[in-house]
Amino acid sequence: MVFGGLLVLLGVGVYLSVGERAPTSLIPAAFGLLLLIFGVLANTENVSRRKLWMHIAVTVGLIGFVFPFSTSLPRVIRAAQGQQIVRPLAVEEEMAMAFICLVYTALCVRWFIARRRERTA
DSSP states (O other), X not given: OHHHHHHHXXXXXXXXXXXXXXXXXXXXXXXXXXXXXXXXXXXXXXXXHHHHHHHHHHHHHHHHHHHHHHHHHHHHHHHHTTOOOSOHXXXXXXXXXXXXXXXXXXXXXXXXXXXXXXXXX
């Protein structure tokens, strides 16, 4: 739920800081709300439901990494080569979202592996 909150803060913060109020800057907030909702739903004693909601949440996290990273990486490379890019704040927001979602996904996978080892031990 912490990562969901971070994504909401990122999206709303960029949305409010941009003078044009681009609605696409709220995309991280939408992903964050999904992670918050799935986090609340996963907070249950029912193991099968917890696993279901955690797997859905990690899928959202993975999508939240792959798409922003794949769309902004070419622009980051062009910027590193000295070329000017359009809407650099959008690229920064996409990369921040990708990073947050990557860390979230990695921690979830690590948690899944630890739970699997506990069950087999």
